[in-house]
C-alpha cells in the first residue's frame with residue numbers, strides 16, 4: 001500500500017505544482033493532457049468490458065458497439081499515449097508521463113477482449129462510469145481552455161484547492177445517474193397522467209421542440225428560484241445547500257459540489273411540474289443537458305463582460321455573486337437562467353464590473369471532504 005500511496009502523493013504534487021513549473025514547454029500541460037485522455041479512455045474501456053452493461057448508461061451503451069465510438073476511444077488512447085511521451089521528453093520529473101503511458105497501456109490490455117463484452121443482457125441497474133469519463137472529458141476540453149483565455153481569477157490554477165473533492169462529486173453523481181434520473185422523473189410522469197390539464201398538456205406537447213425548450217427553461221427556473229430561496233431560508237434545508245456554498249474557489253468543477261439529497265429535491269421540484277405540464281420527454285432531456293452545461297458555465301472561472309446579455313441571462317458574474325462571502329452577496333441572485341426572477345422578487349444584485357472579494361460561507365462551517373459533507377446536514381449542530 002505504501003508505494004501506491006507515495007506514487008499518488010507524487011502525482012498530486014506534480015499536478016498541483018507552482019506556476020513556474022507549469023509554463024509552456026515544461027512538459028506539464030502535455031503530462032496532464034496525457035493522463036486525462038488515457039484515463040478517460042481507460043474508464044470507457046472498463047465500462048465497455050463490464051458484464052451486463054453494468055457501468056454504462058442506456059443512452060450510451062448502444063453506442064459502444066458502434067465502430068466510430070471504438071475508433072474514438074482508440075484515438076483517445078493514442079492521443080493520451082503520445083501526449084505522455086511528449087511530457088516524458090520535456091519534463092524532468094517523469095511521474096506524469098509514466099502514469100499516462102501506463103494508463104493507456106492498461107486500457108489497451110483490457111480492451112483486447114472487448115468484442116464479446118456487451119453481448120450479455122443488460123442488467124436492471126447501471127452505474128454511469130462511461131458518463132463520468134465522457135462528461136469530464138468534454139466539459140474539461142471545453143472549459144479549461146476558455147477559462148485560461150479569459151479568467152476572472154488569473155492566479156487560480158486548474159488543480160486548485162479541493163479539486164479532488166469536486167472531481168469526486170462528479171464521479172458519484174455520474175455513477176448514481178440512474179437513481180438521480182429515475183427518482184424525480186417517475187413521480188413527474190405520474191403527476192402528468194393524473195393531472196387535470198388534459199387539453200393544455202396536449203397543446204404543450206404539440207409545440208415544436210425549439211419552442212418547448214425556452215418555455216421549459218423559464219418554467220423550471222421559476223420553480224427552481226423558489227425552491228432555491230427555501231433552501232436558503234429554512235435552516236434544515238440550508239444545511240444541505242450549505243455544502244454547495246462551501247466552495248471557496250469557483251470554476252467549471254465547483255457547480256458539481258451538491259449534497260445528494262439536494263440534487264434529488266431540486267430536480268424533483270423542477271421536473272414534476274414541467275413533466276405534469278406535458279412537455280415531451282425529448283424536450284425535457286434536451287433541457288437537462290442544456291441546464292447541465294449552463295450550470296457548469298455560470299460557476300466557471302470566467303471574467304467575461306457581457307453587457308446587455310447579463311440583463312437577460314444569468315452570467316458567470318451573476319452566479320459568482322450568489323456564491324460571494326461578502327455581506328452584500330448574502331441571499332441574492334437565486335435564478336440560474338433568467339435574472340428577471342431576481343428583479344421581480346427583489347433579490348437582484350449585479351454591480352457593474354464588480355465581483356465578490358471571496359467565496360464561501362462566513363466562518364466556513366462546512367467540513368472539507370465528500371464524506372464529511374455527506375453527513376454534515378444530519379449532524380447535531
Ligand SMILES: [Zn+2]
Pocket residue numbers: 228232241245322
Ligand atoms: Zn444558493
Ligand SMILES: [Zn+2]
Pocket residue numbers: 244255299319323
Ligand atoms: Zn452555484
